[in-house]
Amino acid sequence: xxxxxxxxxxxDNTTKDISVVIVNWxxxxxxxxxxxxxxxxxxDAEVIVVDNASTDGSADMVEKDFPQAKLIRNPANYGFAxxxxxxxxxxxxxxxxxxxxxSKLCPGALKALIKFADEHPDGGLFGPKILNADGSLQNxxxxxxxxxxALFRNTFLGRLFPKNRYVAEYLMSDWDHNTxxxxxxxxxxxxxxxxxxxxxxxxxxxxxxxxxxxxDIAYRAKQxxxxxxxFPGATVVHFLAKSSDQAPNKMILMFHRSxxxxxxxxxxxxxxxxxxxxVPIGVFARAALFICNNYLHDLLSLxxxxxxxxxxxxxxxDQ
Numbered sequence: 001x002x003x004x005x006x007x008x009x010x011x012d013n014t015t016k017d018i019s020v021v022i023v024n025w026x027x028x029x030x031x032x033x034x035x036x037x038x039x040x041x042x043x044d045a046e047v048i049v050v051d052n053a054s055t056d057g058s059a060d061m062v063e064k065d066f067p068q069a070k071l072i073r074n075p076a077n078y079g080f081a082x083x084x085x086x087x088x089x090x091x092x093x094x095x096x097x098x099x100x101x102x103s104k105l106c107p108g109a110l111k112a113l114i115k116f117a118d119e120h121p122d123g124g125l126f127g128p129k130i131l132n133a134d135g136s137l138q139n140x141x142x143x144x145x146x147x148x149x150a151l152f153r154n155t156f157l158g159r160l161f162p163k164n165r166y167v168a169e170y171l172m173s174d175w176d177h178n179t180x181x182x183x184x185x186x187x188x189x190x191x192x193x194x195x196x197x198x199x200x201x202x203x204x205x206x207x208x209x210x211x212x213x214x215x216d217i218a219y220r221a222k223q224x225x226x227x228x229x230x231f232p233g234a235t236v237v238h239f240l241a242k243s244s245d246q247a248p249n250k251m252i253l254m255f256h257r258s259x260x261x262x263x264x265x266x267x268x269x270x271x272x273x274x275x276x277x278x279v280p281i282g283v284f285a286r287a288a289l290f291i292c293n294n295y296l297h298d299l300l301s302l303x304x305x306x307x308x309x310x311x312x313x314x315x316x317x318d319q
Contacts, residue, residue: 015092015093015094016094020045021050023083027101030102034104037104037106041108041110043110043111045093046092047068050086051071051072070090072087088204093195095193096195097190102239103236105236112231117192120227124227125191125192126193126229127140127141127229131235132238133239140186141185142170142171143185146166149166179232181229182228183230185215185228186230189238197221197224197226
C-alpha cells in the first residue's frame with residue numbers, strides 16, 4: 001500500500017482530485033472567507049482544517065458552518081509544518097493543496113492547477129499566481145537562497161550594492177511572472193504537492209516551526225529529481241501574515257532563525273570559515289534591526305497619541 005510509512009492514505013480510483021489543507025491560528029474571519037472560496041469552486045475537494053489551539057472561536061465556526069470539512073483540533077500551537085503534516089496524513093486526494101487561512105481562491109483556481117499538474121507529471125510542487133489584496137503581484141516564487149544572497153541581503157553590503165546580481169537572481173526580478181515557469185521554490189501560502197513525491201522525499205520538516213519549510217521541501221524535491229512549477233493560470237489572493245501580525249517581533253525572530261536553520265542544514269558543509277561566521281551574524285543582525293524598528297515605531301506612535309490628547313484637552317482659564 002503506497003504512502004503507508006508516512007501515514008498517508010491509499011490513493012485509488014475513488015480518490016478525490018484534491019485535498020485542501022488549511023492550518024489556522026486565530027484568523028476566524030479570514031478562515032471563513034477562505035473556506036467559502038474553496039467550496040464555491042464547484043470542485044469535489046476534500047477540505048481539512050487543522051486548528052492550532054485558536055482562542056477566537058475558529059474551530060467552533062468550522063464545526064458549525066462547514067460541517068463537511070474535516071476538523072483537527074490541536075491542544076496547543078504546533079506550528080505550521082507539524083500541523084500541515086497532520087492534514088496531509090489525513091488527506092486522500094490525488095494532490096494536496098496547502099492553503100493559508102488568510103487566502104482566497106479566485107474562480108477556477110483548483111481546476112486549473114489540477115489540469116496543469118496532470119499535464120506535468122514530472123512536477124512535485126505547483127504554485128499559483130498570488131496577489132495582494134489591492135491586486136498587485138505578491139512574489140511567491142524564488143530561486144534558492146545562497147550564502148552570497150544572504151550576505152548581500154542581510155548586511156550593509158545590500159545598501160552599498162543595491163543592484164547586485166545575487167539578490168536580483170534570488171528574487172527573480174528578471175521575469176514578469178505572467179508565464180508558467182519552472183522555479184526553485186514556491187510560497188507555502190498556496191502550495192500544491194504531489195503525494196507520490198512526498199512518498200519519496202518525506203513530509204515537511206517539523207524542525208521549522210514556521211517559515212522556510214516551503215524552501216526546504218522544494219530543495220529536497222529538486223535533489224530527488226522533482227520539479228517545481230509556477231502557474232499563473234490559477235490565482236489566489238493572499239491578505240498576508242494575518243497570523244503573524246498577532247506577534248510580529250516573535251515572527252521576525254522565527255523567520256530569521258528558520259532561514260539560518262535552512263542554510264545550516266543544506267549549505268554548511270560547503271561554507272568557508274568566513275561564510276560560517278558572517279552569515280549567522282548578518283541574519284540575526286537583520287532580525288534585530290527589524291525588531292528595533294518595530295519598537296521605535298510603537299514608541300513614536302505612543303508619544304504622538306499622548307501629544308494629540310494633550311493638545312485636544314481644553315485649557316482652563318484662571319479664575
